[in-house]
Amino acid sequence: MTTSPRIVVGVDGSPASEQALRWAVDYAKAVGGTIDAIAAWEYPAFYGWGGTAVPADVYNPEELAGKTLSESVARVVGDDSGVRIRESVVPGNAAGALLQVAKGAALLVVGSRGLGGFAGVLLGSVSRHLTEHAPCPVVVVREGQGEGGAHAR
Numbered sequence: 001m002t003t004s005p006r007i008v009v010g011v012d013g014s015p016a017s018e019q020a021l022r023w024a025v026d027y028a029k030a031v032g033g034t035i036d037a038i039a040a041w042e043y044p045a046f047y048g049w050g051g052t053a054v055p056a057d058v059y060n061p062e063e064l065a066g067k068t069l070s071e072s073v074a075r076v077v078g079d080d081s082g083v084r085i086r087e088s089v090v091p092g093n094a095a096g097a098l099l100q101v102a103k104g105a106a107l108l109v110v111g112s113r114g115l116g117g118f119a120g121v122l123l124g125s126v127s128r129h130l131t132e133h134a135p136c137p138v139v140v141v142r143e144g145q146g147e148g149g150a151h152a153r
Helices: 015-031 061-077 094-101 125-133
Strands: 006-010 034-041 085-091 107-111 138-141 150-152
Touching (some): 015 034, 015 138, 034 061, 034 094, 094 125, 125 138
Parallel strands (some): 006 034, 006 107, 034 085
């Protein structure tokens, strides 16, 4: 029995991550794959440290990550992507969460720079870490490069 390739995509709401999701959906259509769209979340370093902490019902990073993920998927693929997309919100830093989820995947796809990236930087810290440590092939989609903007490791 042949299983369809599982393609993991990191999505943080940035234009680069949405372009990576678009690339992954096109690839999944071509190979009969399924998509695991992943948003990672963690509490900011200052969360709960002295002063006035923000109550979880006001600022809930897990809920915010889930909303961002759903909105990004809706923007990129609309109501019918043509492939199966499973959305998951995973606790932890982006690189660590994606490395965990990518175990057993056929491919890991990320944008070259996420929300924390500096303009002009070719690779962000997360995409660089993933290309060096991922348990599967990695495609890094460069923002604004169109269809030919993906680079595989």
